[in-house]
Amino acid sequence: MTDYTLLGRQLDALLDTPDWLTNSAQTCALLMQEIPALNWAGFYLQRQPNMLHLGPFQGKPACHPIPFDKGVCGAAARTRQTQRIDDVHAIADHIACDSASQAELVVPVVVDDRLWGVLDLDSPERNRFSEADQAGIESLVEIFIARTTF
Known part of the structure; x- marks a missing residue:
């Protein structure tokens, strides 16, 4: 189990x-190094209306761009709510950048009531992300927001 309090201090x-x-590059590198069973960690940025563009990441090459009306990242951007998916293959409009990905956790990054982007984590294990993981990653996003000028 990941110690998110320690990871937050790091x-x-x-x-x-x-x-x-x-x-954002440092955050992705730390997450890939310290959180077990991830095969991708990265940011997608909102650089135009209703569209996410690939930002810094760790992992295999990624899909780009992602419209708000497609996939788990699009849902997180559209609703501004974290998406925790136990089995990505059960999602009809899942965007499969890496066929090894089985579970996904996507946290919106909202700064001053404006969507800046999303933090996307993928895992090759189904049911990888628990409620504790979700709360921990959301707390890390808050640290990222507090320490960053956008």
Whole structure:
């Protein structure tokens, strides 16, 4: 089980610049290194209306762009609510960038009531993300927002 309190302290110390690009790259690297059973961790950014564009990530090459009306990332962006999916293959409009991905957790990044993007985590294990993982990742996103200038 991941110690999200410790991971939060590590992330807070790691984000020693307000630069969004540096902080998002560092966040992805830390998540891939410290959270077991991930095969992708990255940000998708809202750079135009109703569309997500690939940002910093760790893992295999990714899908780009993602419209708000498609997939788990699109749902998180559209609703501004975290999406925790135990079996991505049960989602009719799931966008399969990596066929090895089985579960997904997507947290919207909302800054000053504006969607900046989403943090997307994929796992090769079904049922990988628990409620505790969701709460832990959401707390890490809050640290990322607090330490970053957008």
